[in-house]
Amino acid sequence: EDQVTQSPEALRLQEGESSSLNCSYTVSGLRGLFWYRQDPGKGPEFLFTLYSAGEEKEKERLKATLTKKESFLHITAPKPEDSATYLCAGPDSNSGYALNFGKGTSLLVTP
């Protein structure tokens, strides 16, 4: 069974305090690992796709990395506006088309 597990469930950081979010997956024949950001009351917003171990992608203070079994979302010197829930997703091997999402990490960055 495909599984995407995120940790921690919640994370509170001071502004400027760097940290990492983890996403581990057990998806056979991984065809991409996806990161989304979700603000309260809104739909998820696409951040990154990673396809192969060793791949890295960056956007502002966020950097996503991928190994054979897990992905990390590194947040460098976060600001309060980075507060959101970050979702990780992997392909659903049953449908071949849809994504399986983890439960997310709720990040709060305080001034």
Next chain:
Amino acid sequence: NAGVTQTPKFRILKIGQSMTLQCTQDMNHNYMYWYRQDPGMGLKLIYYSVGAGITDKGEVPNGYNVSRSTTEDFPLRLELAAPSQTSVYFCASSYTNYGYTFGSGTRLTVV
């Protein structure tokens, strides 16, 4: 460019009532999806479609029906609403398999 539009944004249903959640996209995407999101449970796939006239069940299809008569529209029908269907519903679309664009969601309460 509106992206993915969902209506209504909020709805309260009584047990046993029926309703249709509307989803329209203007990006000419072939793939469309319906997810539900419950607190602490992550996004669960209800139904998906790979093109007009083609739909298939996801992880949690019971109590729902879909149709896809055009590329743009992918309505979700709830028959005989139950309290267990209280949730936030997200529609998404993509050009390739996984680069989702989400709508802003419909918050449904069944009482």
